[in-house]
Amino acid sequence: MADSTELYRCVRLIRRFEERAIAMVRSGVIPGGIHPYIGQEAIAAGVCGALRSDDIITSTHRGHGHVLAKGADPIRMLAELAGRETGLNRGRGGSMHAADVGVGIYGANAIVGAAAAIATGAAWWQRRAGNDRVAVTFFGDGAVNQGVLLEALNLASLWHAPVLFICENNGFATTMRVNESTAGSITGRAEAFGIPAETVDGMDPEVVLAAASAAVDRARAGDGPTFLECLTYRFDAHHTWEHVARPRYRTADEVAAGTVRDPVEIQGERVPEPVRAEIDAEIEALLDEAERFTADSPEPDPAGALDYLYADGLRGRAGVS
Amino acid sequence: MPNMSFLRGLNRALGDEMERDPAVCVFGEDIGVAVSNVTIGLLKRFGPERVVDMPISEQGFTSVATGAAMAGARPVIEFQIPSLLYLVFEQIANQAHKFSLMTGGQLKVPVTYLLPSSGSRTGWAGQHSDHPYSLFAHVGIKTVVPATPTDAYGLMITAIRDDDPVIVFAPAGAVAQREDVDYDTLGPVPLGVGRLHRQGTDVTVVAVGHLVHDAIAVADELADTISVEVFDPRSLYPFDWDGLAASLERTGRLVVIDDSNRTCGIGGEILATAAEEMRLTAPPKRVTRPDGAVLPFARSLDLAVQPSRAQLRTAIEAVVKN
Numbered sequence: 215m216a217d218s219t220e221l222y223r224c225v226r227l228i229r230r231f232e233e234r235a236i237a238m239v240r241s242g243v244i245p246g247g248i249h250p251y252i253g254q255e256a257i258a259a260g261v262c263g264a265l266r267s268d269d270i271i272t273s274t275h276r277g278h279g280h281v282l283a284k285g286a287d288p289i290r291m292l293a294e295l296a297g298r299e300t301g302l303n304r305g306r307g308g309s310m311h312a313a314d315v316g317v318g319i320y321g322a323n324a325i326v327g328a329a330a331a332i333a334t335g336a337a338w339w340q341r342r343a344g345n346d347r348v349a350v351t352f353f354g355d356g357a358v359n360q361g362v363l364l365e366a367l368n369l370a371s372l373w374h375a376p377v378l379f380i381c382e383n384n385g386f387a388t389t390m391r392v393n394e395s396t397a398g399s400i401t402g403r404a405e406a407f408g409i410p411a412e413t414v415d416g417m418d419p420e421v422v423l424a425a426a427s428a429a430v431d432r433a434r435a436g437d438g439p440t441f442l443e444c445l446t447y448r449f450d451a452h453h454t455w456e457h458v459a460r461p462r463y464r465t466a467d468e469v470a471a472g473t474v475r476d477p478v479e480i481q482g483e484r485v486p487e488p489v490r491a492e493i494d495a496e497i498e499a500l501l502d503e504a505e506r507f508t509a510d511s512p513e514p515d516p517a518g519a520l521d522y523l524y525a526d527g528l529r530g531r532a533g534v535s
Numbered sequence: 536m537p538n539m540s541f542l543r544g545l546n547r548a549l550g551d552e553m554e555r556d557p558a559v560c561v562f563g564e565d566i567g568v569a570v571s572n573v574t575i576g577l578l579k580r581f582g583p584e585r586v587v588d589m590p591i592s593e594q595g596f597t598s599v600a601t602g603a604a605m606a607g608a609r610p611v612i613e614f615q616i617p618s619l620l621y622l623v624f625e626q627i628a629n630q631a632h633k634f635s636l637m638t639g640g641q642l643k644v645p646v647t648y649l650l651p652s653s654g655s656r657t658g659w660a661g662q663h664s665d666h667p668y669s670l671f672a673h674v675g676i677k678t679v680v681p682a683t684p685t686d687a688y689g690l691m692i693t694a695i696r697d698d699d700p701v702i703v704f705a706p707a708g709a710v711a712q713r714e715d716v717d718y719d720t721l722g723p724v725p726l727g728v729g730r731l732h733r734q735g736t737d738v739t740v741v742a743v744g745h746l747v748h749d750a751i752a753v754a755d756e757l758a759d760t761i762s763v764e765v766f767d768p769r770s771l772y773p774f775d776w777d778g779l780a781a782s783l784e785r786t787g788r789l790v791v792i793d794d795s796n797r798t799c800g801i802g803g804e805i806l807a808t809a810a811e812e813m814r815l816t817a818p819p820k821r822v823t824r825p826d827g828a829v830l831p832f833a834r835s836l837d838l839a840v841q842p843s844r845a846q847l848r849t850a851i852e853a854v855v856k857n
């Protein structure tokens with residue numbers, strides 16, 4: 215289980231990675247844009263801090279934090295965001311699909327709610343195979359109205375699958391407020407299927423870690439799934455496109471109130487200043503290297519555009535030629 | 536020699552693969568008691584851990600299979616109704632199919648989707664009679680449509696062993712087929728290799744699934760006047776383009792009979808590819824369901840929408856006249 219210093223390193227790494235990635239979107243190095251995780255770092259750090267490296271996670275369109283916290287190499291992660299051959303997914307996945315199977319990351323998923331059933335299946339099979347690996351699925355408050363997620367809750371509970379459902383309630387699905395989208399309560403959805411559910415402070419990494427650790431213990435002991443609703447706030451845009459489109463859906467006052475508690479600050483205060491300074495410097499150096507590595511990395515050869523389409527190597531016929 | 540039915544071929548393939556590989560498991564509704572007959576005896580042989588009766592939760596368990604496959608399982612899903620594929624199109628086309636490429640080859644999803652009775656089942660009407668194989672071939676999901684019990688066995692084995700998602704459509708019109716087989720000679724049938732059911736010199740008929748049997752019957756009827764070659768692609772994606780080209784080298788004329796809707800159906804793809812790349816001495820024709828067809832309930836109406844032997848015969852005669 216992660217200690218205070220490791221939690222700080224994790225939230226700080228995610229924060230600075232995101233800030234640099236946003237700059238790289240603006241400068242055109244990262245195509246397409248990203249969904250910044252800034253403000254929500256405590257959840258990824260706390261949950262992944264409770265996991266082993268062979269545990270499994272599935273993630274969302276807002277997935278950088280989960281992927282980094284689970285242990286993917288930040289250097290190859292940044293190269294992936296820039297679509298380079300050296301990236302985690304060889305430039306085939308990008309921001310919304312980053313995966314690193316070697317450390318249990320079965321991929322970010324760009325369809326809201328879709329990954330919960332995938333994590334449930336992975337957890338179910340691990341248990342069947344006699345392993346004590348657990349699976350975690352992260353999703354937003356918008357996903358709790360998706361049918362497939364509710365189906366996954368039912369199956370996970372029926373089968374006592376070792377899976378954690380982590381809802382990051384940041385109050386919004388793009389621009390829609392949670393109280394306008396969601397009848398009943400979020401935890402009530404899990405409770406209806408007999409899954410223990412809890413609402414926790416998603417701004418404090420140690421609070422999340424404690425709750426996630428208890429859930430992981432339950433899952434490993436064969437007691438089945440747990441649902442955690444983590445209350446959080448998205449400090450930045452839904453997507454970097456927002457700076458261009460400028461949709462109006464929250465006021466400056468509201469944002470100011472939402473960002474008063476900052477997970478990086480909260481955790482930083484628990485780490486002695488010199489240690490903190492050292493970690494900050496290490497992270498900057500690492501991210502400098504990641505940017506250099508990305509800049510030096512080749513783009514994939516267009517001739518390989520359909521490489522990996524089939525696991526068995528089958529190739530489709532040419533479309534344009 | 537034992538007389539094997541089409542469904543028994545599928546059943547035997549499942550049993551053999553479950554025996555061979557402990558990672559193979561079956562998901563589906565009412566499969567414990569084997570309402571479709573495909574899973575007969577498997578629950579008793581392999582237990583509920585491997586023959587998993589599912590609640591009516593297709594989207595959930597289709598992606599559960601994806602996750603389990605990523606973690607090392609080789610699930611087979613039995614769907615009771617072909618149009619349930621529309622319900623899980625996202626889970627198959629947008630999830631399972633895409634992980635291999637999106638992850639740069641890190642993940643594979645070896646799931647088999649089995650439709651043990653696809654197409655018109657007579658009297659099952661609008662929502663139970665679709666035959667949506669063209670949709671999946673269009674997406675590029677490995678799609679097989681066996682016509683005979685031995686091919687059902689062999690293609691099912693191959694589908695289960697394949698490292699990618701594969702859909703197996705068992706046409707309702709073929710499941711009554713029986714064949715005398717020597718069990719010792721049954722074996723896997725590779726994807727992308729067609730089968731010539733009958734040789735001929737005047738025209739090639741490409742027939743999909745149960746329509747292979749109609750094509751053979753029509754070829755027999757016409758035998759005195761027209762020499763018809765009957766080519767069964769067996770898998771629609773990948774497709775045996777080389778096998779088709781070789782046949783057209785002999786005949787130069789082409790008719791396709793395909794039980795899917797006309798626009799963007801596999802029949803159109805076969806005609807287009809033959810026109811682009813192969814030897815044709817006359818304009819080709821296709822016999823299909825009508826555009827956008829929904830199968831009507833009444834027997835006469837249901838039959839009016841399905842491709843018929845009479846239509847095939849007319850098409851062959853027209854193509855040969857050219």
Ligand SMILES: Cc1ncc(C[n+]2csc(CCOP(=O)(O)OP(=O)(O)O)c2C)c(N)n1
Pocket residue numbers: 275276324325326327353354355356357384386387388452
């Ligand atoms: C099924 C689906 N519908 C719509 C979208 C478009 N979309 C992408 S993110 C998003 C909002 C998701 O909100 P939430 O689940 O609360 O996650 P958050 O963005 O707040 O992290 C939407 C509507 C999508 N990707 N998938």
